[in-house]
Amino acid sequence: MNLSLYVLELLLGLYYFFHVPGKRSKILMAIPLCVDTVCSVCVCRIAWMALINPTTASSSSWKFYIIVSIMTALSAFIEQSYFSHRLWRITRSKIVATILSILVVVPLVCVLVTIALALVLGPEVDREKLNNLNIAVTFLLASVDLLIAVCLVYKLRLIDFPRYSRSTQSLIRTTMAYAIACGCVTTLTTALATIMSFVSVNGFLLFIDCTGRVYTLTILINFLLFNDWKGNDEPSMSFTTFTTTQDIPAYLH
Incomplete structure (x- = not known):
């Protein structure tokens, strides 16, 4: 599943880089694509180690699990930051921006803290508390995704x-x-990961491994769709003539 999403991501990314103008947007899009590339390579390495030597796969692949966790958290951070910025472009509310900024940063910090504790304490670490922290992180990610979508639609x-x-x-x-669809897809993915954490470790890892791809795909599809909408819009509509904070075209810049 991870490879399928990654291949789709690469195909859409190549189309975007070769058919859509704008250097700045391409640079911004290259960042999550690079993050996902690193994550996908690590996921494939873990799967390969589990295939050739199942008994020692867990002990020999722990470094790659750490990289996957960090890259997935980064993908979520990039996607949520992107849509939070879009929401701020519409609302211009410092309160909303501050709250969302805190909520977006917290999961990434929690992941880094979890990894640091696991590395420092080693066998002495309380695995139950770490698992609870991981569950809290996935729940928070789902909540933030849903909150951003609801705020966008409301505004x-x-x-x-x-x-x-x-x-x-x-x-x-x-x-x-589109805001509702993106919010539902990312929320559903992280929610399923949260549910699977209570049911099956392998199921939890399956959804976590794919979460980063889902987040990056939402950004990439957003870039492609809004470029297409702008290109197909009637000539009389100028995106630069709207100046009030309630103007939707601010979301499209």
């Missing part, structure tokens, strides 16, 4: 629709649908 619903053309109104509605 977009407050926009004064009559002041815009039909094409712009359609774009706003499509944006709302």
Whole structure:
């Protein structure tokens, strides 16, 4: 599953790099792609070690598990930071931005703390507490994904629709649908990982290994869709003429 998502990610990424203009957006897109590449290589290495020598796979692959955990947390951090920034572009609310910034940073910090404790304490570490911390992190990730989606939809619903053309109104509605879809997909992935942590370790690892790919795909698809919407929009609609904080085009810049 991880490889399938990664191949899809690479294909969409190559299409984006060769067919969509804009150096800045390509640089921004290259960062999560590089993170996912490192993570996918480690996941494949873990799977290969488990295949050729199942008895010693866990002890010989612990370094790769650490890298996967860090890269997955980074993917979540990048995706949530990206959509939080989009939300701030619409609301211009410092309170919302501050709250979301804290919520986005906390899971990454928790993952790093968990890894540090495991490395420092070794066998003496309380594994039950670490497992509870991992569960709390996945639950928090799911909650933040859902919160960002809800805030985006709520803010977009407050926009004064009559002041815009039909094409712009359609774009706003499509944006709302996309925000809901992204929030649901990422929330569902992390929620399933949380549930599987109580049921099966292998099931938990399966979803965690794929979580980073899901996060990066949401950013990549967002870049592709909004570029397509901007390109197909009517010429009379200028994205640079909207200046108020309630204007949806600010979300598209």
